[in-house]
Amino acid sequence: MVERIGQRFGDYLLVRLLGQGNFANVYLGEDASRQQVAIKVLHTELSREDVEQFLAQAETISQLDHPRIVRVLSYGVEGESPFLVMQYVPHGTLRQRHPRGTRLPITTVVSYVKQIAEALQYVHDQGLIHRDIKPHNMLLRADYEVMLSDFGIAVVAQSMGYRVQKVQDFEGTILYAAPEQVRGRPRIASDQYALGVVVYEWLCGNWPFEGTVQEIASQHTLSPPPSLCKRMPTISHAVEQVVFKTLAKEPDERFESIQEFAKALERASRQEQPDFQAKQPTPNPLSPLSYLPTKTLSSDENAPSQATLLAYAGHADRVVSLLWSPDGQRIASSSLDETVHIWDAAMGEKVLTYQGQSLQALAIAWAPNGECIASSGGLSSEKVQIWDAATGRNCTGHANYNGHTEQVLAIAWSPDGKLIASASEDATVQVWNVMTGRTICKYRGHSSAVKAVIWSPDGQHIASGSEDKTVHVWDATRGSNIFVYYAHHAKVNALAWSRGGTHIASASDDGTVQLWDAVTGRKAYSYSGHNGGVTAISWSPDGTRLASGSLDETVQVWNAITGSTIFTYSGHKDWVSSVSWSPDGRRVASGSWDKTVRVWEV
DSSP, rough: OOOOTEEEETTTEEEEEEEOOOOEEEEEEETTTTEEEEHHHHHHHHHHHHHHHHHHHHHHTTTTTOBBOOOEEEEEEEHHHHHHHEEOOTOOOOOHHHHHTTTOOHHHHHHHHHHHHHHHHHHTTTTTOOOOSSGGGEEOTTTSOOOEOOEEEEEEEHHHHHHOTTTTTTTTGGOOOOOOHHHOOOOOOHHHHHHHHHHHHHSSSSSSSOOOOHHHHHHHOOOOOOOOOOOTTSSOHHHHHHHHTTTTTSSGSOOOSSHHHHHHHHHHHOOHHHHHHOOOBOOOOTTTTTTTTOBHHHHHHHTTOOOOOOOOOOOSSSSEEEOOOTTSSSEEEEETOOOOOEETTOOOOOEEEEEOOOOOOEEEEETTTTTEEEEEEEEOOOOOEEETTTTTTTTTTTBOOOOOOSSSEEEEOOOTTSSSEEETSSSSSEEEEETOEEEEEEEOOSSSOEEEEEEEETTSSSEETTTTOOOOOTTTTTTEEEEEEEEOOOOOEEEEEOOOOEEEEEETTTOOEEEEEEEOOOOOEEEOOOOOOOEEEOTTTSSEEEEEEEESSSSSEETTTOOOOOEEEOOOOOOOEEEEEEETTEEEEEETTSOOOEEEOO
């Protein structure tokens, strides 16, 4: 490869290499004012005839102006090397965000398709064809919205005699190519076919066709794609039918437009999913010393099905939160029936009903010594109450807290039991002294309601997750921000800090649990085993496993080191709102909107 760092292309200096491809490399470029751009330099040298064709094609794509399209700002030929100067989008591609093998929730897929279809419909309305739809060409903006890049680059490459030689040339266009494109006669509907292949891959983790270039080309042309429902039984037949319509061999048999495809997929996604749950292979390995890209791994097929040890049905309404007592003898569960119940974890017998909440109980937290519980009411209640776990009366020597202006959604005791951090719909987290009720600090870094809060094991830091899609890590006494984790693209519902303090797990409505370094914020991997938003997360006491609850009505237990699913618990009949490991790590308790708490062995 020619070393080009430091060379000048047009008005721009090549600063560093951003990425390498089969027929072009992409560099970060800067002009005299230090404006940053992405510069794509094609490998092939051009003849005079090629130069004219390249400039004509580049002029065409430079006229595209749409918020979901990466703009071509200028173009030219330096020496004999053609180049395109493009808008710099520094937040990576969807291939990087969801590496090969990743399975995405249907809600995430629908969101991506709607955004991509907006861009493609605009292009198609101009009479143009993209010709190279694949996750590598879908870029992420700072707000994690999607932009489409590389319009016409395949045409440019083809005009210069470039040919893909093998699939190993980094998941090339052939994997997504429509039958008519394989034959050299692409149409507007070819982009729809390619997007259909991308959707197929996102839903089940695999391409419909694999092999050599010749084998894949033949399959695109002659073979029906393997059933999505067989590869991923949680996918509805309605969704499968929509995807297969886009993969029709004849262009005229596909949807009339790319927007029609997006609308049909969204409608199909709203239909009822099958009432069974399948084990789902999930993402990639994490080692304590390295951070590997997300990758689908097989579930443990020999894991036994998990029987319910007991089902607590004492609540009259949906269960919102639950926690084991520090000694593992009792469980506290809060409900929209305006009560908190304390009950025996072995027998399921109720010990105490606390009705101190003026409205529905939302958040509960057990003091580290097991003597007191802090709880908050819902709706208009901004108060945190501390009460005796044995009697239900005010906890001696402890103060209630009234510092919030809107409802409190999450509560966490400091490891030493002296402070509480309470998170609220008022977009603040407030740290206060449990003995005096005095405010220590108020964290105001979030822009929307804060739904989750947790202390680091050493009590020095706090992590808070919000409806603003971020997790903030900050100093517990000064309230100063350390860093913000931006990788989720929906509200963050729950957090768990590893026992050793090295990693944080964050659960989101985007259907993922993400594990990341608690010091640097660097993501280790994403777990995408659920078929819906993830509402709860709990780390096992020994740090080797995680349990996550979801809107898909399951709890999934998975290996924190490898990211592979160990088993799926399907005992609930409505979405799972909370999950908690027993202190000895042998049992998990899960609460649900089916009004029950279920305890099961792991």
